[in-house]
Amino acid sequence: MVIKEMGGKTMKAMVVFAFCIEYIKDRVMERLSQAIHGLDDNDVHWVVTVPAIWNDQARQFMIEASEKASIGKDNLTLALEPEGAAMYCKYLAMDKKEHGDETELKAFDENARFMVVDLGGGTIDITVSEVLSTGQLREIYNATGGPWGGNYINDQIIKNLKEVIGWTVMGKLRSDDFDEYLELLRDVEQRKRSVNYDSELSIKISKDLLTKIEIPDAYKLDVQKEKKSIKLSASLMKKIFSSSVDSMMKHVEGLLEMKETREVSTILLVGGYAASDFVQRAFREKFHKKYRIIFPLTPDMIVLKGAVIIGQLVEAIVGRMAKYHYGFGLSTTAVSGRVISIGEGEEKTFFSLIKKGQKIKVGDVVTEYEVRLKAKSKWANLEVYTTDEEEPQRVIDEEHFTKVGSINVKLPQFKKESILVLTISYDETEFKVVATDRNTGRCFVGNCRFLEKEIKPSSD
Ligand SMILES: Nc1ncnc2c1ncn2[C@@H]1O[C@H](COP(=O)(O)OP(=O)(O)OP(=O)(O)O)[C@@H](O)[C@H]1O
Ligand SMILES: [Mg+2]
Missing domain, CATH: 3.30.420.40 (ATPase, nucleotide binding domain)
Structure with missing residues (x-):
């Protein structure tokens, strides 16, 4: 993913995020070191907060950005x-x-x-x-509700200013004197914060710009030119805030009528x-x-x-709720109950392990399964897939499923069938599947990460 800067250049999002995190980290460490003698990187645990609606990929992205900023996984917690x-x-x-x-x-x-x-x-x-x-x-x-956050108010104020000042004049200000334009945005942000229910809003405007402004008739009641500023009336401000607050209230009201709430x-x-x-x-x-x-x-x-x-x-x-269905993708010849026969077929079937919306515990074993694996080959490759569908379909395809990892399980050569106990645990950074062979006690571990990249399975 790339991010565009205002001038149009692009840069990898990962680099930008890592840089920001590193910057904050360095500043904090600098200050802390002044207070605590001999402090080193390992003495500090970092918590990066992310919105609850972010998916696993986005969270994984933050973890990797933090790693790039030299915050190791052991010193990192992602919190919603x-x-x-x-x-x-x-x-x-x-x-x-x-x-x-x-x-x-x-x-x-x-x-x-x-x-x-x-x-x-x-x-x-x-x-x-x-x-x-x-x-x-x-x-x-x-x-998550709609885009009715604080920035929406600024956008509405700017939109009104543009109507009053003229879109071309504002466009010209932006292209000719970007500093002044930024100053205007900052002033809007600053002054908006102290607007009360009955207060007006004055925005500082440069003399030069003020002379160019002719207030349109439609705005004569609500907007006034002052010596060094433009003043928006209390009723206009009320209208602007209402456009966000009314939607917000409706949304919350609706949510409070649900059975969960x-x-x-x-x-x-x-x-x-x-x-x-x-x-x-x-x-x-x-x-x-x-x-x-x-x-x-x-x-x-x-x-x-x-x-x-x-x-x-x-x-x-x-408790947290799983955002996807998680499960194995198996080329099976048959699944009956907990007995899975692995075949060579092309078609992969989804064998659900964690259901979407299921409560999962952080840092704990989510679920334990016992499956009997029958396979002709020496190794069975258990691939882990996720899907966003409400009801996952039986057959795995690229459109509906994403592969997030896999485990290679070595099957005993003497027996036709091996009994595996699968434990699935979930923590901030990954989703771990451990398959223990009941007969041999041998464990196979697979880590599933949520970016495209795949982690090699290990066995010990
Ligand atoms: N007194 C205030 N009146 C109105 N808005 C305010 C006030 N103080 C802050 N805000 C607005 O709150 C917003 C910032 O809130 P906050 O710091 O919680 O956001 P954020 O966590 O950075 O954003 P997000 O959660 O959307 O990623 C800004 O839009 C800012 O203008
Ligand atoms: Mg926030």
Whole structure:
């Protein structure tokens, strides 16, 4: 994958991401080293947060970018952003509970279900989690909303400015004085943040540009020229924010009507855009009767703070849902129950191991199977495939399936059949299949990575 810079040049995304991670890492290490004498790379564990909706390839991409930035796999945890948010909030003291003389401060009750709404720059991401009796969290549902994040507001403001200033004038500003254009974008971002329900928005405009502006009739009520700026009326600002907030509210309302969210008691708003007065008002108005709504003081920092907690307790999050079906692709002559006869046929059949939507545990054995393998050859190659389909079809083809790895299993030569115990475990970085031969005790390990590249299977 390549990324285009504004001037049109392209660069490999991997290089850009690795460079960014390395930059941050170096800065942090520099600062930490000033405080902690003798600190070295291995003393620091890194947590990279990713959106919950990212697929395994995207996650794998971040892992490799981190590796390129010299963050080894052992020092790296990938955390899902809503999990970070939920984790932080679980640590927040929210409820005051009286027990005789003692007052206990507790964020969530056991089995409480809560919804995290992450309002970032791009999309809004929603996750529902449950607090287990062990204090751990389990994800119940996740979804992503439309592109109604904070950047949408900026785009709308700019769009209105373009209508007022003129698209050609703005285009010319962009091509002739890019610095000034960037300054304008920055000013929009800065000032937008302090817009309240009833406030206007003034955007700094250079004198030179101001002289060229003739406010069109359609905008006379809502836009005014001032000495050094252009002022957008409170009602125009309301309209702009509503275009994002209304869609957001409809979406959340819909989600709260689903059966998965029925027991949700708390809504937690995180992400920079959650600091907006418009957003907070809308949530309060619509949901405060039925739900407890939490607006953290620094919403844009919550994911990061939660990620730090996750880094300390990597085991904190138990349940996640598989995003795909995972299974073996086998050239079988017959599958009956758990007995698989491997043949030489061209056609590969999908033998499901983990179902899409199935709860899987991080860092733990997901499932254990016993299969009897019958094959004529010395080695059996078990290929692991994923598919995004709701109901996987029986026969594997390129269109619907992706190969993510394989294991080579050596079959005993004296017996016709070998009994394999398959254990499948899943952690942040990979999905591991171990086939143990029941008779010989021999283990065969296959690692499945989620990028195209295939890892050679090993046996020991
Ligand atoms: N007070 C505020 N009012 C309105 N919007 C705000 C405010 N503070 C921050 N934002 C917006 O929040 C967004 C950034 O939020 P955040 O830092 O959570 O995003 P991100 O995690 O980088 O983005 P994403 O989650 O989409 O990848 C920006 O669009 C910013 O303009
Ligand atoms: Mg975010």
